[in-house]
Amino acid sequence: MMNEFLQYLQYEKNYSAHTVLSYHTDLLQFCHFLEITPEQLEPNSIFSSQIQQWVLSLMNDNLSARSLSRKISTLKSYWRFLLTRGYVSQNPTLKIILPKTKKALPAFFKESEMNAVLDNLFVPNHFIPVRDRLIINLFYQTGIRLTELINIKDSDIDLTEGNLRVIGKRNKQRIIPIGENIITDIERYIALRKDEIEVFDQQLFVRQNGKKMYPKMVYTLVHDTMSGVSSMHKRSPHVLRHTFATGMLNGGADINAVKELLGHSSLAATQVYTHTSFEELHNIYKQAHPRAK
Numbered sequence: 001m002m003n004e005f006l007q008y009l010q011y012e013k014n015y016s017a018h019t020v021l022s023y024h025t026d027l028l029q030f031c032h033f034l035e036i037t038p039e040q041l042e043p044n045s046i047f048s049s050q051i052q053q054w055v056l057s058l059m060n061d062n063l064s065a066r067s068l069s070r071k072i073s074t075l076k077s078y079w080r081f082l083l084t085r086g087y088v089s090q091n092p093t094l095k096i097i098l099p100k101t102k103k104a105l106p107a108f109f110k111e112s113e114m115n116a117v118l119d120n121l122f123v124p125n126h127f128i129p130v131r132d133r134l135i136i137n138l139f140y141q142t143g144i145r146l147t148e149l150i151n152i153k154d155s156d157i158d159l160t161e162g163n164l165r166v167i168g169k170r171n172k173q174r175i176i177p178i179g180e181n182i183i184t185d186i187e188r189y190i191a192l193r194k195d196e197i198e199v200f201d202q203q204l205f206v207r208q209n210g211k212k213m214y215p216k217m218v219y220t221l222v223h224d225t226m227s228g229v230s231s232m233h234k235r236s237p238h239v240l241r242h243t244f245a246t247g248m249l250n251g252g253a254d255i256n257a258v259k260e261l262l263g264h265s266s267l268a269a270t271q272v273y274t275h276t277s278f279e280e281l282h283n284i285y286k287q288a289h290p291r292a293k
Helices: 002-012 017-034 048-060 065-085 111-118 127-142 146-150 180-196 215-227 237-250 255-262 267-288
Strands: 163-167 173-177
Touching: 002 017, 002 065, 017 048, 017 065, 048 065, 111 127, 111 215, 127 146, 127 180, 127 215, 127 237, 146 215, 146 237, 173 255, 215 237, 237 255, 237 267, 255 267
Parallel strands: none
Antiparallel strands: 163 173
C-alpha cells in the first residue's frame, strides 16, 4: 500500500521526485519508530496514541516545527489516501494537530543591487558573459523558477510579440510578457551562441559544449554573481523570483496579475509578498519618523 501511495503522488498528483522521496522518508521513519518494516505496517491497526508518541519523540529530538509539521502532514495524506481507496475504515491522524509555524518572509535583493549587476557596461561581448547576464536579467524580470529557465527552448520565445512560454509545476503552461531590453539581450545572446558553438541542444541556455545547463551550474552562477553586490546570506535563483514579485507589488501591480505571472495555484502563496512590502514600509517608518523610535 505504501508503494501504491508513492506512485499515486508521483503519477496522479505529479509531485516532484524530491517531494515523493520526502514522503517516503517520513513513512520509513514512522515505521522505524514502531520497530517494524514497511511491509509489516498494518494501517488498520495503528492508533492515534502511537502517532502522538512518535510526534513527542520528534519534539524531544528538537525537530523544528516546520519539519514536524511536514512529517505529520505526510501521515495525514497517507491515511486520507487509504480511506479514499477503501483500505482502512478509520483515520487515526484526525486528532493530530499540526504545530504552528512562523513562516519566514521571503528574502529579496535591493533594486540598487540588481542595477549594479544589470547596468554593468563592462560585460565582454562573448557567449558566456552575455549568457550569464541574460540569465540573471530573465530571472529578475519574469520571476520564473530555476527548472523553468533551464527547460526554455528557442521555440518558447516569441520575440515579435514579446512573450515567453514556460512549463511550470504539474506541467502547467503560462505565457509571460518580456520587455524590449530582454528581447535585445536574447537576440545578442543567440547571435553569439550561433557564432561560438557549432552544435547545441534545443534549449535556449547551453554550456560551452552545446549541452543543456544543469541546476547546480545555474545556482552557482547566480550565487557568485550576486555575491559581488549583496552581503545577504541567501543568493539563489529563488531569491531573484522573490525580488521580481516584491518589486512588482511595490510598483503597484495587481496581486492577481502577479499570481498569474508566478504560476501560483493559490493566491495565499502570493500574499506573502505583501507582508514583505509592509515589513519594508514598517522599517522605513521606524528609521524616518521622529516619534517612531
